[in-house]
Every structure is written in C-alpha cells, then in structure tokens.
Amino acid sequence: MTLMDDTHGHAAKVTRAGDGRPVLVLGRDFASSAAFVALARRFRVLAMETAPTDAAAWIASQGFDKLGVVGIGDLAGDALTLADAAGDAVSALVLVSPAGLPLGDANGPLKPLLKDVAAAKCVLIGDRAPAADALAAYKTELSRSHVVLVFDAGADVAAERPDAFASAAGDFLDRQGRFNFITDSVAISA
Amino acid sequence: MKTCFLGTGGYVGEVHSRAWPVPPEQCSREEAMRSMDTAIRQYKLAEEVGFDWVSISEHHYSPGLMTPNPGILAAAISQQTSRVKIALLGPLVPLINPVRTAEEIAMLDALSHGRVVVLFLKGTPNEHATYGTNPAETREITQEGVQLIMRAWTEPQPFSWEGKFFRFRTVSVWPRTVQDPHPPIFYSGNSDESAEFAGKHGLSIAIGFAPPPRVKQQVDIYKRAAREAGWEPTHDNVLYRGRMIIGETDAAAEEIANRIGIRTGPAAPGGGQGGGDPTAGVAGVQLLGGLETVLAKAKQLHEAGVGILDVGVAGGGMTRSLELFGKRFAPALAELV
Numbered sequence: 001m002t003l004m005d006d007t008h009g010h011a012a013k014v015t016r017a018g019d020g021r022p023v024l025v026l027g028r029d030f031a032s033s034a035a036f037v038a039l040a041r042r043f044r045v046l047a048m049e050t051a052p053t054d055a056a057a058w059i060a061s062q063g064f065d066k067l068g069v070v071g072i073g074d075l076a077g078d079a080l081t082l083a084d085a086a087g088d089a090v091s092a093l094v095l096v097s098p099a100g101l102p103l104g105d106a107n108g109p110l111k112p113l114l115k116d117v118a119a120a121k122c123v124l125i126g127d128r129a130p131a132a133d134a135l136a137a138y139k140t141e142l143s144r145s146h147v148v149l150v151f152d153a154g155a156d157v158a159a160e161r162p163d164a165f166a167s168a169a170g171d172f173l174d175r176q177g178r179f180n181f182i183t184d185s186v187a188i189s190a
Numbered sequence: 191m192k193t194c195f196l197g198t199g200g201y202v203g204e205v206h207s208r209a210w211p212v213p214p215e216q217c218s219r220e221e222a223m224r225s226m227d228t229a230i231r232q233y234k235l236a237e238e239v240g241f242d243w244v245s246i247s248e249h250h251y252s253p254g255l256m257t258p259n260p261g262i263l264a265a266a267i268s269q270q271t272s273r274v275k276i277a278l279l280g281p282l283v284p285l286i287n288p289v290r291t292a293e294e295i296a297m298l299d300a301l302s303h304g305r306v307v308v309l310f311l312k313g314t315p316n317e318h319a320t321y322g323t324n325p326a327e328t329r330e331i332t333q334e335g336v337q338l339i340m341r342a343w344t345e346p347q348p349f350s351w352e353g354k355f356f357r358f359r360t361v362s363v364w365p366r367t368v369q370d371p372h373p374p375i376f377y378s379g380n381s382d383e384s385a386e387f388a389g390k391h392g393l394s395i396a397i398g399f400a401p402p403p404r405v406k407q408q409v410d411i412y413k414r415a416a417r418e419a420g421w422e423p424t425h426d427n428v429l430y431r432g433r434m435i436i437g438e439t440d441a442a443a444e445e446i447a448n449r450i451g452i453r454t455g456p457a458a459p460g461g462g463q464g465g466g467d468p469t470a471g472v473a474g475v476q477l478l479g480g481l482e483t484v485l486a487k488a489k490q491l492h493e494a495g496v497g498i499l500d501v502g503v504a505g506g507g508m509t510r511s512l513e514l515f516g517k518r519f520a521p522a523l524a525e526l527v
Contacts (some may be wrong), residue, residue, distance in 0.1 A: 023385075124352075127337065139347040149341060151334055151353035161352075168352045 012058075015047040022064050023084055023173055027072030027096070027158065035158040038166035043068070043173065051078040055085040056162045066091040068173040069119075074099045076112045077110050083117045092176045093119045094169045097126060103137045114142050121145040122172040124165060126153030137173050146172075191492050191527045193520055194243035194277060194500035195236035195512070196331060196431065199229040199263055201253035206232055211251035211315050225256060226263070233267045237274045239516025243307065245277040247498050248285075249318045258469045261294045268302035276302050279396065279431070279500065280309030282378070284323045285337035289351075291356055292342035303370035309376035309396050309429070310336045311442025312489045331355045338375065338392075343372035376429055389415025394427040396500070399476060402490040405430060409495035432476035434501040437510065439480040447478060455481055477501060481518055485526055492527040497524075 017029035018040030028035050031047040039045050052058035059067060069090050071079020076098030084091040102108045113153075123138045125131050127149050131138075138147050148168045153160040203221030207211060233244045246263050249255035257263050261313045267276055277297070288448045299306040301485050304339050312332040318325045341351070341361070348362035367373055377388035379395030389412045397405050409428055416423050437443030477484045488499060503511040 127341070134343055135349055137349040138348070146350065147347070148350040148352050151337065151351065151356075164352045164354075167357075168350065 005092045012048055012050050012052055015022060016017065017044050018045050020044050021173070022046065022062070022067040023070060024067055024082075025070040025072065026075040026082070027070070030072060030158070033144065033159060033162065035162035035165050038162045039070075039170060041104065042166070049075070049112045051082045053076075055058070055082045056087070056089060059086055059089045064089070068092045068094070070094045070096060070169060070173075071098065072096040073156065076101060080110060080113050080117055083119050084113050087118070090119045090180065092173050093121045094172055095121065096124045096165060096169065097129065098123060098138075098178075099129070099153055101138075103134065103141055107188045117145070122169070124150055124157045124168055126150050126157045126160065128152070128154040129157075130155075148172075170178065191425070191488065191496070191523055192498045193240075193515075193523065194245050194275075194429070194498055195233070195241040196245050196247075196279075196502040197229055197233050197236070198255045198502065199225065199246065199257040201225050201256055202228050203253075205253045208435070212253055212304075217253065220342070222256070226242040226266075230266055230270055231261065231356065232512070233274075234270050235509065235512050237271045239512050239519055241274060241516070243275040243498065243500070245279045247279055248282045248311075248313075250285075250317055261291075261298055261461070264298055265301055267273070268305065269297065273286075274305065275307050276305050277307040277376075277500070278309065279429075280311045281334040282311050282313035282317055284312055284328045285317065285321050286335070288335040288338045288356060288359055288362070289342055292339045292363050295373065296343065296363055296365050299367040299369055299373055300365050301444050304373075306367075306369070306373040307376065308373050309378075310339070311378055322421040336375070336393075337391070340375070343367055352432040365433050379412055379428070382408075382411050385409075385412040385413040388412055389417075390419045392416075392419065392421060394423070394429065396429040396431060398498075399433075399474065400430040401476075402487075402494045404492035405491060405496060413495075425492070425495060427497070428495045429498040429500055430491050431439070431500040433474065434477040434484065434503050434515075435475050435479075435481055436477070436484050436503070436514055438514075440483050441480075443479045443483075447475060481522060484519065485522055488523055 011172055020043050023043040023045050025045060028049055036045060036047055066089055069079050069083055076095040077100050079093060079095060082094045102111045121142050121144055123145060124183045125147060127136060132149060135147050150157045150161055150164050158165045201221060202220050202225045205216055207216060236244050244267060246257050246260040247255055248257060248260045250258045264276050264278055295306060295308055310332060312328040315325060316327060334355050338356055339353055342363045348360055351361055352357045374394060376394040376396045378384040379388060379397045385395055385408050395412050397408050413423055435443045435446050437446055477487050503515060
C-alpha cells in the first residue's frame, strides 16, 4: 500500500508491506523490487526514496519505539544520517552496496558519522563489485560494523540477489550484535 | 619440467572386491597401519630420488587410495620431508566445508614451512554418492567454494559469506598461510568450462590422462581466458597427471605392463569418464617405455604446455621404479626441457 506521509511539512512517499518488526528502507525503486517482497516476508517494511526531514519525529509519529534502517546504494549516506539523528530509536543499520561513503582519505559531512553512529551496522557488498576489494576498509572505518560478502553479485546486491539480500539483512536486523561479533573476551582468547 | 610423485596411500593387504564401495570388513586393521607406513616411506623416497613435488588425492571408500582427508597424510609427510612441494590434488569441494579446509590448509602451510600446493576438484560420480551431493550442482558448488577459500585466505578482516551453496556468518582464518597471498591454487583443466574458469580467476590448471593434442587444446583455452583476464600463464601453471611405467628398455616396460595386466595409452581427460580414445582405459599408462621413449612422450607434453608432470609409478616394484626414475629419468628430463 502506498501512502503520502506529511511529516512536519515534508511529504514523503512510503510504500508499506509485511508484518512484524518495522524496517525503514531508503532505496531507489526499492518498493517495486523483488528484494522488497523478500524482506516483507519477515518484516513490516516501509520503503522510501527520501528520508524524513526530522527522523526522530517521524519515527515517533509512526508509533514505533525502535526500528531497523536499511540504506541502499547512493541512499546509504542518507540512512547513516538518519540513524545519527534518530539515535537509540534505530536498532540496527544495514548499508547495501553503499555508494559515496567517505572511506580512506575521502572527506565530507558523513566522515564523522562513520564512527559516531551508535547503531550496530552491517554492510552488504557484492563479490564482483569494485568495493569488494576494499572490504576491510568498511570493517575498520565504520564503528560496530560487520561486512557481508554476497557471492555472485556486482554493484547492486539487492537487485541482483534479492533473496540473499533479505537473508543477510534480515538476520542482522533480527539479531544485531548477536549476528556474529562478540566484543568481550571469550574463553579461547582470554 | 618439474616432476611430482603421485602417491596413493593404497592398501597393502589383499582385497577381494573391485566394486565401489569396498566393504570395510575387507580391511585388516593391521594392514591399514602398515599401508600408511608404506605410503610415508614412498613419499620420503620420492624426495630422496629427486622428485620436485609429491601429491596426495582425496578419494573415499576405496582401498586403492586410502586418503579421504589428504591433509592428514600431507601433515605426516610434511614432518618427514624438507624439500618437496606437497600437493593436495585435491580436496573435493562439494564434499567439504570450504572454510574448515581453508583453515586446515593454512595449518599445513605452516607445518610444511610454506610447501603446500592445492588443486580443488569437484570429484567423480561415485564420490558425489558418498555424502549425498547433487551431481548436477557440483560444478557450481566447486566454483563458489574456491572463491570463498581464496577470500578466506586473503581478507585481512573478519567477514560473512552469503553464497548460493555456502553461508558463513563469520570467516576469520587463523593461522594465515605462510605463502603470500596464499598457496598456489590449481583447478581442473579437463573441461573447456573449468579451463576458462581457471584462466579467468588467475588459477593454475591440472589435466589428467589426456593425449598431448588434447592437452594442448585445453591449455590453449586456458591461456586465452587468462589473457582476457589480463595475465599470461607459464608452463609452471600447467600440471599433467598420468601413469608411468619406465623400464631399462621398451621391451622391459611392456613386459612389466603385461605382467601386471594394465592397458596402455591415453584416456579421456578426467580419467576416461567420457569421450576420448575408446581403446584407452582409465587404467591406461600414458608414459610407458624405456628411458628414451618416455622422455619423448614427456617432451610432447611439455610442448603442449605442461610444466609439472604428476606421475603414478606402476610396476616393477615401487622402490626400484622410483630409483630408476630418480637416477636416470629425472636428470635426463631436466636436461631435455
């Protein structure tokens, strides 16, 4: 179902599907994709192409206590900004085939957010994408992050392997910090 | 041209069945132990007589090759030799956990001080029946598994793998391989598709039991794919597996072949599992004859692009064959090509 939300004077087209925990996805043409359908099998998905101006107010207006956020392609930066603005309301952040993040020597307004955004983060990258050669940079420069290499995908994981996208993103949104990383010492490494 | 001793880890006792699988009741526990001791002695001797490499295959439920996990025998060999490359030819990717295998081979590379070479294969039809693998998927499983293993060896940070056949939430292999970025990787060159895959992904190839013209055909396909991917393979990127009976003369070698009842000549690539010369069998001996004859055959293979000759030495007693190989054949081969 597609609705126009008028949030603090900002008109945003939102396409909704599915039940369960809420997940906001920022991605171009995502609402008409197979990836949207796949993710909506597990979550209450809200797909938008433009982030709400006041993220915290918008989340509250929807009646959500917490929600997961997914940013795809060139909207990954907007998802990062939204997660920064919304603070604790964002339970997990998934960046899918992210474009334009200021890694390495690159700079820009997003640079401090790589470290500052508190939410657990997961980055999905296709193994055939040029970004796959810089997997470690995402891991080391994004705080509380993990990288998922999606086999047989190029520059658009969600479009090329929608089920793999939904599987990896969905597991992370469900489990967050318990997805795969342990921050404390464990018996074998103590 | 480098030479590789293809050991079998074969059962030294008597076996009454040639079917597959062979019932375990036919395996004497004492002979099993003696078989492994014999295998280790042969590998040590191979190093002493001058082989450059030794190889161990993965096969299941068979007295002929009792190496369901080649890494275990390779680990033992690594502690009994000091010079030879130790080639796992190879782990059967559809039957294994690729990350576990990446970990084990990295261990082996450390144990052997960086002497490991590995060939990843998809296995033969009987082996797909071993653990219930779908034969229709083995090529795809192998291709994905090899790429996962290469990532596991080269990524400096932990990552997850969301594949079509494999899914791992955390991959972070310790120890790292001694060889940087990883041990040399071979891939089957027997089919056009696999030769192209190897060329495209910067891998070396192994071709089994084929006649030299067919070897050249596969090497050409491989090199074309490699060039398109921006690199140029050399002879060191092409391994040939075959069986050898070498005698003092052609007649002596023929006599050995007749005595042990094996046929001669090339089989189709992959051990004769389809196509190829109908007069040649899986059990064929591709390199048979006196010194000059076998050298001429090896030269043909070299001209077809082969740089590593992986040979199972049959007949006439293993020790005698290996010594003849080392004293006469290896030096002559080194001089020839």
